[in-house]
Amino acid sequence: MRPVFYCLLALLLMACQGKQDLVKENFDFAAKQTKILLDEATPKIPLLPRTVKNDTLVCTDIYDWVSGFFPGSLWYLYEYGKDDFWKSEAEKWTALLEPVQYFYGHHDVGFMMQCSYGNGYRITQNPAYKDVLVNTAKSLCKRYNAKIGSIQSWDIKGWQAQRGWMFPVIIDNMMNLELLFNASELTGDTSFYNIAVSHADVTLNNHYRPDYSCYHVVDYDPATGLARNHHTAQGYAHESAWARGQAWGLYGFTVCYRETGYERFLKQAENIAAFIMNNPKIPTDLIPYWDYDAPNIPNEPRDASAAAITASALVQLAAISPDAKKADSYRAYANKILESLSSPAYRAEPGANHGFLLRHSVGSIPHGSEVDAPLNYADYYFLEALLKR
Numbered sequence: 001m002r003p004v005f006y007c008l009l010a011l012l013l014m015a016c017q018g019k020q021d022l023v024k025e026n027f028d029f030a031a032k033q034t035k036i037l038l039d040e041a042t043p044k045i046p047l048l049p050r051t052v053k054n055d056t057l058v059c060t061d062i063y064d065w066v067s068g069f070f071p072g073s074l075w076y077l078y079e080y081g082k083d084d085f086w087k088s089e090a091e092k093w094t095a096l097l098e099p100v101q102y103f104y105g106h107h108d109v110g111f112m113m114q115c116s117y118g119n120g121y122r123i124t125q126n127p128a129y130k131d132v133l134v135n136t137a138k139s140l141c142k143r144y145n146a147k148i149g150s151i152q153s154w155d156i157k158g159w160q161a162q163r164g165w166m167f168p169v170i171i172d173n174m175m176n177l178e179l180l181f182n183a184s185e186l187t188g189d190t191s192f193y194n195i196a197v198s199h200a201d202v203t204l205n206n207h208y209r210p211d212y213s214c215y216h217v218v219d220y221d222p223a224t225g226l227a228r229n230h231h232t233a234q235g236y237a238h239e240s241a242w243a244r245g246q247a248w249g250l251y252g253f254t255v256c257y258r259e260t261g262y263e264r265f266l267k268q269a270e271n272i273a274a275f276i277m278n279n280p281k282i283p284t285d286l287i288p289y290w291d292y293d294a295p296n297i298p299n300e301p302r303d304a305s306a307a308a309i310t311a312s313a314l315v316q317l318a319a320i321s322p323d324a325k326k327a328d329s330y331r332a333y334a335n336k337i338l339e340s341l342s343s344p345a346y347r348a349e350p351g352a353n354h355g356f357l358l359r360h361s362v363g364s365i366p367h368g369s370e371v372d373a374p375l376n377y378a379d380y381y382f383l384e385a386l387l388k389r
């Protein structure tokens with residue numbers, strides 16, 4: 001009995017050691033890479049780093065949906081090592097987004113401000129950050145329509161105007177709800193919470209197919225509150241399963257369960273996880289193709305960003321799942337993704353990639369943008385998953 005016990009203990013300790021090594025090795029790597037990115041990006045302030053195109057760093061303005069991810073990665077670097085260098089960089093880059101608190105030109109302010117100011121407040125308790133978060137939540141709620149019970153994702157202008165939509169809601173919008181739950185907790189004002197729950201319920205009822213894959217865009221009629229169209233914008237086809245969209249849904253319903261304790265959100269997250277984890281199109285390294293139904297699999301681009309978001313969502317679902325067996329399977333799946341992303345197949349060579357961590361993500365194939373590229377949000381969710389596992 002005794003030798004068996006010591007053997008098991010040794011195996012457990014080795015597993016924990018391996019886990020720590022993966023996190024430490026990646027954060028050491030991330031610190032070095034991010035210093036390279038800082039050197040190149042700092043002269044471009046007030047723009048923020050986004051991706052690489054034609055071997056040139058591409059930056060973005062503060063009103064773009066990806067503006068919060070780089071400040072968010074800086075907060076994770078600070079949270080991991082508590083090095084004040086990263087705190088002061090995180091504060092500096094976060095402050096650039098301050099005007100966004102009053103912006104309501106699209107739904108993505110939840111992404112932008114929760115990743116930057118939200119992490120900053122969670123880590124430092126800076127009271128000024130709290131006000132910014134609450135103001136942003138108020139701005140986001142201006143896009144809420146009570147008849148539909150949802151927050152409108154995009155305005156009807158630009159390329160969206162050509163699609164004939166009236167009130168488009170995209171699955172990505174589930175990621176903005178964390179800001180509303182946060183604002184409700186910070187203020188005691190339950191209207192933020194109620195809007196988040198309503199949006200999640202309407203999404204659960206209208207975005208999902210019987211196999212728990214989701215549509216990218218559901219367009220509603222503001223007069224009746226009913227769905228008019230089920231479309232895609234960034235996936236292969238209306239009826240296909242765009243990989244990042246599945247990951248946003250998994251993450252969003254996991255947060256909704258964590259914040260509400262409602263069984264229906266847990267079941268939804270579990271069912272989405274099952275769709276992803278049992279999908280026959282998932283390659284053995286668990287990094288999905290950009291769309292589960294892309295026509296030329298296996299000759300289609302992978303999307304490392306979808307994998308990183310999935311890993312982070314699964315780590316968080318494992319931590320709150322009441323079912324120990326399912327929790328173990330979520331953790332194991334997430335760890336395998338993280339090991340793949342940490343391998344030379346996806347992680348950049350030290351000093352390369354203009355300082356971004358990961359390669360091989362897809363922004364939007366239908367729009368011909370950021371295909372097989374580094375993306376700041378792939379790096380952000382990679383660090384988040386490592387930190388939370």
Ligand code: GLY
Nearest residue numbers: 065172234244363
């Ligand atoms: N929210 C846009 C995307 O996932 O590409």
